Amino acid sequence: MRYPTILSSLALISYSRASQPHYTHSQLAGICNVADNNNVLSFGQKTFGLDHESCTHSRVDVQNTPVYHPWTHKPRCTPKNGLNETYCVYTNSNFADGRGISFLTSPLVAKEIINLPAFTNPEIPENVNTFTDPPWEVRNIPGRGNGLFATRTLYRGEEILAATPVGVYMSDAFPVDYGLGYQYLNTAYKQLPKATREKVMMMAAHNAGDPIMERVNTNSFSGEFGGEPHFIVYPETARMNHDCRPNAMYYYDPATLIHSTHASRTILPGEEITITYINILQPRADRQEVLEMTWHFQCTCPLCTSSDEEVAISDARMQRIHEIHATLADWSPNTMATPELAEELITLYELEKLHAAVATGHMFASMAYNAIGDTDRAKQFAERALKAGMVNSGVNGGNSDVDDMRAMLRDAESHWSYLARPRKP
Ligand SMILES: C[S@@+](CC[C@H](N)C(=O)[O-])C[C@H]1O[C@@H](n2cnc3c(N)ncnc32)[C@H](O)[C@@H]1O
Numbered sequence: 001m002r003y004p005t006i007l008s009s010l011a012l013i014s015y016s017r018a019s020q021p022h023y024t025h026s027q028l029a030g031i032c033n034v035a036d037n038n039n040v041l042s043f044g045q046k047t048f049g050l051d052h053e054s055c056t057h058s059r060v061d062v063q064n065t066p067v068y069h070p071w072t073h074k075p076r077c078t079p080k081n082g083l084n085e086t087y088c089v090y091t092n093s094n095f096a097d098g099r100g101i102s103f104l105t106s107p108l109v110a111k112e113i114i115n116l117p118a119f120t121n122p123e124i125p126e127n128v129n130t131f132t133d134p135p136w137e138v139r140n141i142p143g144r145g146n147g148l149f150a151t152r153t154l155y156r157g158e159e160i161l162a163a164t165p166v167g168v169y170m171s172d173a174f175p176v177d178y179g180l181g182y183q184y185l186n187t188a189y190k191q192l193p194k195a196t197r198e199k200v201m202m203m204a205a206h207n208a209g210d211p212i213m214e215r216v217n218t219n220s221f222s223g224e225f226g227g228e229p230h231f232i233v234y235p236e237t238a239r240m241n242h243d244c245r246p247n248a249m250y251y252y253d254p255a256t257l258i259h260s261t262h263a264s265r266t267i268l269p270g271e272e273i274t275i276t277y278i279n280i281l282q283p284r285a286d287r288q289e290v291l292e293m294t295w296h297f298q299c300t301c302p303l304c305t306s307s308d309e310e311v312a313i314s315d316a317r318m319q320r321i322h323e324i325h326a327t328l329a330d331w332s333p334n335t336m337a338t339p340e341l342a343e344e345l346i347t348l349y350e351l352e353k354l355h356a357a358v359a360t361g362h363m364f365a366s367m368a369y370n371a372i373g374d375t376d377r378a379k380q381f382a383e384r385a386l387k388a389g390m391v392n393s394g395v396n397g398g399n400s401d402v403d404d405m406r407a408m409l410r411d412a413e414s415h416w417s418y419l420a421r422p423r424k425p
Helices: 037-046 107-113 178-190 194-201 211-219 284-295 308-328 339-351 355-371 375-393 400-410
Strands: 088-092 101-105 136-141 145-150 159-163 167-170 221-225 228-233 248-252 259-263 272-275
Touching (some): 088 107, 088 178, 101 107, 101 178, 107 221, 167 178, 178 194, 178 211, 194 211, 211 228, 248 272, 284 308, 339 355, 355 400, 375 400
Parallel strands (some): 101 167
Antiparallel strands (some): 145 272, 159 259, 221 228, 248 259
């Protein structure tokens, strides 16, 4: 039997934030509904290998409240492994107006999850999980499987889709005993409502094997809960194919778990809507290697299929982008960072059609101008960064870059970067 390691995960953090994810961690607080771990464990042991649903119905107390609140099913836990770890399935089949959600995670992480606003304030905005009249349709493309295609013009910043996850699985739940991990993963799947299970099964799978595991492998985004890496499944979002110069960007809100995708440039009707699965600031050879190894496809996006000469120019620009990033991030007294360098970065992003990254360029420029005391320019660029940044982070912000740029706009002289790099005489 083949037990593939879970390797693939579509980067969850937008490209420009890939190296600095911002997760809010809820306080460890409150009660744990799986405190009765021995019971759960023995239950898990008893049901080891079972896949019939009769065992999974929620137990209800006299007030009709499940004793496992907020879970609608009794948590089922693996027997402790040699490292004294256990992983449990936690399902709330009512989550997000009946879409449901299942976790396979540790009891400690579950304690944090139940304190997230997703559970303490579970109201779902109207635009989320609404797929009745989307501005796209699913089409099959030879060699790529299904993909999303725009059915009308979408403008930069416009929302394409927003969804809650249906499955969240801790990556550590698998390697010690893959067989056991798969069984509990299947339990997590089976406890979801029927319509959601159908959505999961409609996702593509790279390989034959365990149907759920293979779908998780092919379609998961990655994120953290309680500081631990998890795989996160958004079935509709996972329909989007990869492009090294994507026309859409996504943002994940770790408090509500809502994942939203926005246009990062104008997308014309009939155009495929694409995201990136990888860090696209890599040379073509490296990008292709990662995509081939992890997602088993040969990238034939326009950039990958350009002439060798064009690719060499693009690779050189990306090398320069890396150099400028490093210089602009250097706040030491000997830094070579200047506002001119930040403006060069913006130009390079534009030449490379890195639409989604432009906000990062404006943010660098804002701070670089503020660092020499040019508060007018600093504010101008902060405004541009905020406008462009909405594509990445949603209109309400909720990440530290957005907060930082708002602070710059309010009062540049109080911003930490003010006169941090005075021009040398
Ligand atoms: C997350 S799924 C994307 C949706 C998928 N095409 C489907 O049919 O549901 C990832 C898989 O889609 C395919 N894929 C994504 N982007 C592609 C691309 N640019 N070229 C070829 N195949 C691609 C690969 O098979 C990849 O493993």
